[in-house]
Amino acid sequence: DIQMTQSPSSVSASVGDRVTITCRASQGISTWLAWYQQKPGEAPKVLLYSASSLQSGVPSRFSGSGSGTDFTLTISSLQPEDFATYYCQQTNSLPVTFGPGTKVDIK
Amino acid sequence: EVQLVESGGGLIQPGGSLRLSCAASGFTVSNNYMSWVRQAPGKGLEWVSSIYNTGDTHYADSVKGRFTISRDISNNTLYLQIDSLKVEDTAVYYCARRGDGGRAFDLWGQGTVVTVSS
Numbered sequence: 008d009i010q011m012t013q014s015p016s017s018v019s020a021s022v023g024d025r026v027t028i029t030c031r032a033s034q035g036i037s038t039w040l041a042w043y044q045q046k047p048g049e050a051p052k053v054l055l056y057s058a059s060s061l062q063s064g065v066p067s068r069f070s071g072s073g074s075g076t077d078f079t080l081t082i083s084s085l086q087p088e089d090f091a092t093y094y095c096q097q098t099n100s101l102p103v104t105f106g107p108g109t110k111v112d113i114k
Numbered sequence: 115e116v117q118l119v120e121s122g123g124g125l126i127q128p129g130g131s132l133r134l135s136c137a138a139s140g141f142t143v144s145n146n147y148m149s150w151v152r153q154a155p156g157k158g159l160e161w162v163s164s165i166y167n168t169g170d171t172h173y174a175d176s177v178k179g180r181f182t183i184s185r186d187i188s189n190n191t192l193y194l195q196i197d198s199l200k201v202e203d204t205a206v207y208y209c210a211r212r213g214d215g216g217r218a219f220d221l222w223g224q225g226t227v228v229t230v231s232s
Contacts, residue, residue, distance in 0.1 A: 015125075025226070035198070037218065038216070039217060041216060041217075041218035041219070043159075043219075045159075049224075050222035050223065050224055050225055051151075051159065051208075051219075051222055052209055052222070053213070053218045053219060053220050055218075056213070056215040056216030056217070056218035056220075057215060057216030057218075060215060060216060060221065062215070062218070068181040094158065094159055096159075096219075097219070098212075098217035098218065101164075101172050101173075102161055102174050102175070103149070104161065104163070105158055105161070106158070107158050108158045108159075109156075113228040
């Protein structure tokens with residue numbers, strides 16, 4: 008199975024800050040990586056797919072990069088509605104696996 | 115409106131069974147790759163099972179032999195039959211659709227809670 012790790016596990020930030028989250032796969036997954044945002048009590052919501060493609064309707068302050076084993080999610084200017092937990096997911100091979108999550112909270 | 119609505123969760127004793135349902139609207143379940151993902155209390159997301167549009171099914175090792183994914187074309191619904199429940203199966207269960215973009219899960223239901231306890 009492909010193991011996904013994320014860093015940091017949590018980050019405290021202020022509105023307007025630039026936030027970067029890193030995701031690493033235990034083996035190469037090309038660009039078969041998605042990023043999700045989850046708020047308490049809600050289902051996850053896809054932000055990016057294929058590592059860097061923005062899902063329709065998602066604000067352009069979210070961006071992604073990477074290929075192979077190392078990926079990043081960047082929020083260019085954090086907004087109040089962005090405080091949430093973020094997960095990466097590999098869909099290169101079964102079983103699909105998620106990272107452990109990164110919680111972004113208010114500083 | 116394109117949406118998924120889960121139902122069927124509840125409180126069940128260890129060893130019991132449940133069938134979760136995921137009713138789809140606005141698209142056809144049988145034409146899509148559909149999955150179940152669960153989230154234990156305070157924990158991360160765990161893929162459970164998927165069914166391809168071809169009907170092929172796949173399961174996480176942790177549920178293989180106990181869970182069965184299926185779909186009903188006539189009522190456009192995805193199911194997850196859960197047998198031999200264990201305490202560690204306690205979670206919110208989400209159904210999700212894989213979108214056209216990069217195999218990501220682009221549509222999720224609101225989740226249904228399964229609690230396994232004596």
